[in-house]
Amino acid sequence: MAVSPRALEVAGSPRVGYLGRLYEWWEQEHVFGYGLIMPAFLLIACLVAYPFGMAIYFSLSDYWVGSPGSFVGLGNFREILGNEVFRQTVWNSFVFTAIALTCKAVLGVWLALLLARNLRGKRLLRGAILLPWVIPTALSTLVWVWMFDSLYSVVNWTAIRLGLMTAPGPNWLGMASYAMAAVITVNVWRGLPFFAIIVLAGLVSIPREFYEAAEVDGASSFGRFRYVTLPLLKPVLAVVLLFSTIFTFNDFNIVYVLTRGGPVNTTHLFATLAYQTGLAGGNLGQGAAISLFMLPLLGLVVFLQLRYIRRE
């Protein structure tokens, strides 16, 4: 666009000399474009791309906190794969992600369908439902630690009074399968609002006529859900599932606060194990190698997202 210099002349403010040339140079669309993007580019290059490269370098070297080590090739990865705790973590991560994601998807769609009804106090209801997603996770998880306390658990207390459990009830955070259930519960509690609100936005955008047409054709309410809602919701569901896969798989806060990966590593996820190995244990090389195991899944999700966007 060569409009602006001419416009300037018309406006009667001709710029001359060095400053004028600089101004004209800066006003070119591509120069201005690159200029504006430069701060973000530098930030991403220095504090995301470069550390990412470092993570790869760490994972290939014998690097401990305070002592840069030598190159060891795939030694760290070999060592990790032979490690019982790591294999347990891989298993934990998949179990955790699969169950939590399924719960969030099913309950999220159900909750969104309920919230989409024209009920009084709709706004208040949505506000209440979204709250767990807003409050700092580390702090809200802290109250769950207290609710799952081995001695004073309010969950057990209530369940025993209601006759659902026999006293004293399970030691939630102290026993393997219960601890995993607790971690999943808290993750679902926190992630459900995100699911529901986004699915709700998708639901609202479905034209009413479709339902009316289906009703005229004699579709039952389940039929309307199955043949109108679900197909039209598919794109939104795909996006939210992909997002949630990343969030869930990389969860750190909940596990760290609730169980620290215990009891005996049965709730460790990649992030918490990487933290324990790399920082608490000081073995940065292995820690980085552990966190890089998340990469293939992340890559797959990014790939699917990008493909999906191109199709849009």
Added chain:
Amino acid sequence: MITGVRSPGARRRSIAFGYANLVPFVFFALFPFYFMVITSFKSNAELYSLKSVPLWIQNGAIIDHYTYLFGRTEFLVWIKNSLIISIVSTSVSLVISVLAGYSLARLRFRGVGSFGTAVFITYLVPPTLLFLPLSQVVNWLGIADTIWALIVTYPTFLVPFSTWLLMGYFRTIPREIEECALVDGASRMQTLLRIALPIAIPGIICVILFSFTLTWNEFIYALTFVSKTANKTAIVGVTADLIRGDIYYWGSLMAGAVLASVPVVAGYVFFLDYYVSGLTAGAVKG
């Protein structure tokens, strides 16, 4: 949602059905907060008695846990740290993202598509992948163990997210308006600041709200990069420093959790609609 030709009775049943099914969800969502608040007002004697009913306060509410927090811990310092960190990194990220978002959404130059993709990929990179190398970067920069470690690193997840959100808002502005301004002799920067920016105000409010919440709530970097008590954020301070040894003092812990949640909840209550629209735009446009 789906209202065909139905009898009033059927409609009433449907409404009752809706509420009845929402009750468990609302209870599930809110009970932990209720429990957090009542715990913070209970006396220790009541908290640690197997005979008391945990569901409400029996022996009178006390504020000792709160006075303990203010008098005997560095809680106020943590709050101050969190405020400084959140405000500075949110502002810096906002400026960077407005520039980048406008450029990516509005200007045509070579490589604009790849930049957009790069921002999106960065948006998906979780902090858990980068905290180990970043802890070393922070060391080399000489800012480890200070609040600067967090001010510098938080934009790494704020900028991609904010840029992505703002791109969506800038795209909705008709190109003609900007071209008019350019023809009238405005410089490109003036066009951005005086024409595009005011139209994108809702997006900017969204970005501020989300960035503030994300930085205030951030945990893994704050836990990893800062270990000096006086430099901790509110979230890490409460989670890590109120637990002495292995002992959890639930009264003061919950009092800290309640107070440290106040800023986010306040923003949330006043700007609920922005939250919902930002959440939807950030994820669905992505």
